[in-house]
Amino acid sequence: MKQADIVVVGGSAAGLTAAITARRHYPNKTILIVRQEEQVLIPCGIPYIFGTLEGPQKNLIPDAVLEKNDIDLLIAEATDIDREKKVLHTTEDQVGYERLVLATGSRPAMPPIPGFDLQGVFAVVKDVEYLSALDEWLETAKDVVVIGGGFIGIELGDEINKAGDKQVSIVEMLSHCLALAYDEEFCCEMEKVLESRGVKICTATKVKQIGGSGRVEKVVLSDGNEIKADTVIMGVGAVANVDLAKSAGLSIGLTGSIRVDRTMKTSDDNIYACGDCAEKISFFGGRPSPLKLASIATLEARIAGANLFGIRRENVGTVGVWSTAVGDFALATAGLTEAMAEERGYDAVAVTIAGPNRHPGLMPGAANTQVKLVFERNSGVVLGGQVMGDATAGEIINAISACVQNRMTAEEIAMFQIGTHPALTASPIAYHIVNAAEVAIGKMRKRC
Amino acid sequence: MKQADIVVVGGSAAGLTAAITARRHYPNKTILIVRQEEQVLIPCGIPYIFGTLEGPQKNLIPDAVLEKNDIDLLIAEATDIDREKKVLHTTEDQVGYERLVLATGSRPAMPPIPGFDLQGVFAVVKDVEYLSALDEWLETAKDVVVIGGGFIGIELGDEINKAGDKQVSIVEMLSHCLALAYDEEFCCEMEKVLESRGVKICTATKVKQIGGSGRVEKVVLSDGNEIKADTVIMGVGAVANVDLAKSAGLSIGLTGSIRVDRTMKTSDDNIYACGDCAEKISFFGGRPSPLKLASIATLEARIAGANLFGIRRENVGTVGVWSTAVGDFALATAGLTEAMAEERGYDAVAVTIAGPNRHPGLMPGAANTQVKLVFERNSGVVLGGQVMGDATAGEIINAISACVQNRMTAEEIAMFQIGTHPALTASPIAYHIVNAAEVAIGKMRKRC
Numbered sequence: 001m002k003q004a005d006i007v008v009v010g011g012s013a014a015g016l017t018a019a020i021t022a023r024r025h026y027p028n029k030t031i032l033i034v035r036q037e038e039q040v041l042i043p044c045g046i047p048y049i050f051g052t053l054e055g056p057q058k059n060l061i062p063d064a065v066l067e068k069n070d071i072d073l074l075i076a077e078a079t080d081i082d083r084e085k086k087v088l089h090t091t092e093d094q095v096g097y098e099r100l101v102l103a104t105g106s107r108p109a110m111p112p113i114p115g116f117d118l119q120g121v122f123a124v125v126k127d128v129e130y131l132s133a134l135d136e137w138l139e140t141a142k143d144v145v146v147i148g149g150g151f152i153g154i155e156l157g158d159e160i161n162k163a164g165d166k167q168v169s170i171v172e173m174l175s176h177c178l179a180l181a182y183d184e185e186f187c188c189e190m191e192k193v194l195e196s197r198g199v200k201i202c203t204a205t206k207v208k209q210i211g212g213s214g215r216v217e218k219v220v221l222s223d224g225n226e227i228k229a230d231t232v233i234m235g236v237g238a239v240a241n242v243d244l245a246k247s248a249g250l251s252i253g254l255t256g257s258i259r260v261d262r263t264m265k266t267s268d269d270n271i272y273a274c275g276d277c278a279e280k281i282s283f284f285g286g287r288p289s290p291l292k293l294a295s296i297a298t299l300e301a302r303i304a305g306a307n308l309f310g311i312r313r314e315n316v317g318t319v320g321v322w323s324t325a326v327g328d329f330a331l332a333t334a335g336l337t338e339a340m341a342e343e344r345g346y347d348a349v350a351v352t353i354a355g356p357n358r359h360p361g362l363m364p365g366a367a368n369t370q371v372k373l374v375f376e377r378n379s380g381v382v383l384g385g386q387v388m389g390d391a392t393a394g395e396i397i398n399a400i401s402a403c404v405q406n407r408m409t410a411e412e413i414a415m416f417q418i419g420t421h422p423a424l425t426a427s428p429i430a431y432h433i434v435n436a437a438e439v440a441i442g443k444m445r446k447r448c
Numbered sequence: 449m450k451q452a453d454i455v456v457v458g459g460s461a462a463g464l465t466a467a468i469t470a471r472r473h474y475p476n477k478t479i480l481i482v483r484q485e486e487q488v489l490i491p492c493g494i495p496y497i498f499g500t501l502e503g504p505q506k507n508l509i510p511d512a513v514l515e516k517n518d519i520d521l522l523i524a525e526a527t528d529i530d531r532e533k534k535v536l537h538t539t540e541d542q543v544g545y546e547r548l549v550l551a552t553g554s555r556p557a558m559p560p561i562p563g564f565d566l567q568g569v570f571a572v573v574k575d576v577e578y579l580s581a582l583d584e585w586l587e588t589a590k591d592v593v594v595i596g597g598g599f600i601g602i603e604l605g606d607e608i609n610k611a612g613d614k615q616v617s618i619v620e621m622l623s624h625c626l627a628l629a630y631d632e633e634f635c636c637e638m639e640k641v642l643e644s645r646g647v648k649i650c651t652a653t654k655v656k657q658i659g660g661s662g663r664v665e666k667v668v669l670s671d672g673n674e675i676k677a678d679t680v681i682m683g684v685g686a687v688a689n690v691d692l693a694k695s696a697g698l699s700i701g702l703t704g705s706i707r708v709d710r711t712m713k714t715s716d717d718n719i720y721a722c723g724d725c726a727e728k729i730s731f732f733g734g735r736p737s738p739l740k741l742a743s744i745a746t747l748e749a750r751i752a753g754a755n756l757f758g759i760r761r762e763n764v765g766t767v768g769v770w771s772t773a774v775g776d777f778a779l780a781t782a783g784l785t786e787a788m789a790e791e792r793g794y795d796a797v798a799v800t801i802a803g804p805n806r807h808p809g810l811m812p813g814a815a816n817t818q819v820k821l822v823f824e825r826n827s828g829v830v831l832g833g834q835v836m837g838d839a840t841a842g843e844i845i846n847a848i849s850a851c852v853q854n855r856m857t858a859e860e861i862a863m864f865q866i867g868t869h870p871a872l873t874a875s876p877i878a879y880h881i882v883n884a885a886e887v888a889i890g891k892m893r894k895r896c
Contacts, residue, residue: 013876013877017876017877020877021886024886024887024889042807042808042875044868044875045808045811048811048870048871053811058808058810059808059810060808283865294868294875294876295865295866295867295868295876295879297876298876298877298879299863302862302863302886303863313862313863318865321865321866323868323872324869325869325871325872330872332867332869332872333867334867359490359492359493360493360501360506360507360508362506362507363496363501364500365839391813391839391872392840393872394840394867394868394869394871394872395840395844395847395872395873397867398843398844398847398866398867398873399843399849399850401865401866402847402851402864403850405864405865406854414750415750415751415764416849416850417744417767417769417849418743418846419743419770419771419781419782419842419845420743420771420842421492421770421773421780421842422490422492423496423500423773423778424771424778424780424843425771425842425843427490427742428465428492428746429461429464429465429468429509429746433846434750438472438750441472442472
C-alpha cells in the first residue's frame, strides 16, 4: 500500500493545478496524483488536433512539471474510497491519504438519439487513443456532421473543414451557435465567418435520428431535412464524472456535480473537489452554474490546493470568462450577456463600441473590434462584457474580467487608466472599454 | 466676438476628449475648440509617419468627430486670457466663455547642445508641415542620429531604419534605452531587437556637441566617440506649454506644468487644465509625476470635461500605463518597476513568469511572453507590472493595470478569473499574471 499526505485523483487542468498549488502552500507534504491516462491532453487544445496541430501527440501536458514540483504519479483507475480508513482503492494499489482531492473531470454528454451507436459516431472524449482513432477515421471522411454549436462544436467543425476535402455541417438546437454565452449579434458574426469558410450551419433544429445500417449514412433533423453524413461528432456538452464520489457517499449537488462549499471542501472534511466534477455557483446571484471550463477548473484547483490544511481562500463564484477563435476572428465573453442579465432579472444597460484595434486605423494588422459591456442600471456595476475582433480579444476580455470581478461601476471604468499604442491597441480617445462605460453613464442618467 | 459656454484651447488628445466628454455630460451647453493646427496629428502615431504609414496625412485625427458631437471649431492661436471678463483672446477673434479648458499640450525639449541650430537638426514637433519637411529631408539622409532612447526615440529610430538605406544610431544618456519605465532585463531585450534590425545603440553617454559647418556632419559624444551624421533628431522629452496659463497668472506646479487639483481645476475656478500641459501626481505616494502620455491626457480630459459645472470625478493619480513596439516585439508597463519601487522606498517583491502566449506552445503565432509583477511585501498589493511579448502585450498590460488600479493583492490576483484559449492566450495552468501572483505569495511568506 502506498501513502501520501495529499492524493489527487485526476491529472488534467484541475488535478495538476491542485497538486502544484498544494506544493506551493505545503512544501513539506508528500503529493501523489492518481490518473488513468498514460498521456494527458490539453483539454482546450483538442479541437486543434484535427487541423492546426497534427494529431494528439502535439497537444499534451508534459509530465516534466510533476518532477519539477516533486509530485509523484500513479497511473491507475481510482475505484473506491474508504473514507473511514482514508484509503483510496485503485486498479493498481491502495493509497492512504491525509487529504484527498477529486478532480475526476467530465465526459461528453451522449443524448440517446436513435442511431448514436452506429459506426462513425464519435464524441469528444479526452483520450489520446480515442482521438487518434477519430483523427484516422477523418482522413477518409467526406461528410461530417457536428451535433452541437457550442465552442467545442464550432472549433472542431472549423478545424476538420480545413482539410478542404469535406463538407462539414454543424447542427445546433438553439437559435444560434454559441447562444448560451453570447448575445445574438455576436453569434451571427461567428456564423457568418464559419459559413464564409465553407461550414454549413443548421440552427434552431434538433437531431431526430442518425440514420444508416451499421455505418452512419445521414442525420435526420426535426424539421424533416436530412444531411448526408459518413461521420457524426457529438459536441453537446459534458457530464461531471461523479461515480467515485457517489459510491463513496459524498453529497451531489443540483447540477449533478460534487457538492462543495466555498473552500472547495466536499461533505467529507478530508476530501476536496475541483474542476468539471465539482459544482459551481455563479458570481451573479449565487445559484448553481452549469459552466465547465479549464480556466474555472484551475481557479478552483488553486483554492482547493491552498485550503487542504487550513482555510486560505474562498470561491466568490464563477464569472465565466472564455474566448473562441475561428481563423483570425475571435470572440470572447466574461460574465453575463445582455440577454442573460435580463433573464435573471437585472435592469440591464448595454452599450457596444466598434472601431479598429490600432490607431490610426491605417496601421497594419488593424482589425475591426467590438466591445459590448452590460451594466446594472441602479448600481452602475458592470455585469459582463463581450469582445469581437482578432487575437487581442483574448486579452481584452481579461481586462474586462478584472473590472467584473472588482465589481467596478461604469464611472470607475470610465476612469480606467489604460495603456495604448498605435501598433497594439485602439486609440486613447476611442478605447472601447472606457468609451462603452462613458456611453452607458449617459444612458443610465437619462432614464433615471 | 464669439461666445461659448465651454471653450477648449487645444485640439489634440486632451482637448478633443475634454470637449467630447463635456458634450456627454452637458448636452445643452455650447462647446468651442480653439486650436492652431489646420490638421491634428495622432500624437502616438508620429514615429510611424516615417516608415509604416506613408507621411503625416495618414496619421490625422478626423474632424468629423467634432461635427458628430456638435462641437464648434476656431482655428487660431490663443494669445491671452482676460480672466475677469472671462474672455479668451486669439489671433482671429475674441471668445467669451463660462468655463475654459486648457489643453495646450507640450513641445519637444531642446537642450542647448552646441550645434543644435545646424541645418539637419530636427525635433519631434507635432505639426504636419514640420514633419512633412523632416520626412522629405530623410529621403536623402544616410546617417541619422536620434538623441534620446525613450519610446519616441526607439520607435522613430526603428521606423527610419526600415528604409534600409540609412545607418540609424540612438544615443541615450542613461544606462539603457527605456530605463525610465522598464527594469534592466526588459530594456536589454529591446536593445537586442533594435540591434538585430541594424540600429546602433549608444547608451550611458551624453551628446557633447553636434558638429558641422552650416549643416550637421557629426555628433560628438561625452566619451569622446564621434558618430557621422547628416541628420539629428532630438527625442529627449517634452516641456509643457504653459505660456498662456503663465501670462494669465495661473499657478504653475513643481514640474513646470499648470497646477491643478484632483478635479483638474486650476487656480481659477472657471479654468480647467488637462493633458501634457497639466501637472500630474503619481498614483503611488502622490508626488508630482513627470509622465506625459496621450492615455493620461485623455483620462484627465474625461475628468475635466465632466466637472465643468459641478464635481463628478476626481483624479486618483497617474499609474503610468503604456506600451511600445518594434517589429513583432512589444514591451508594456504599468505602475512601478522593481527599480522604481525600491528607489521610492517600497519593500518590493518581484516575480517574472515566462512562457508562450498560446497553448500548446506549438499553436501557430505563439510568442515567448514574459510578465513581471512587483508587489509591496507588507500589504501584498501589486505596484506594477511589465510585459514582453507580441501584440497581445498591449492588452495584457491593461488587465494588469486593472489590478493595479483596484489595488489588488497577490492573493486576489491569484484568484483572478481569466479566460484562456489555445489560439489566443497562455494556458490556464500557466497564465502569467496569475502564476506571478502565486509565486510572489510564496516569496512573501518565506521572508515573514
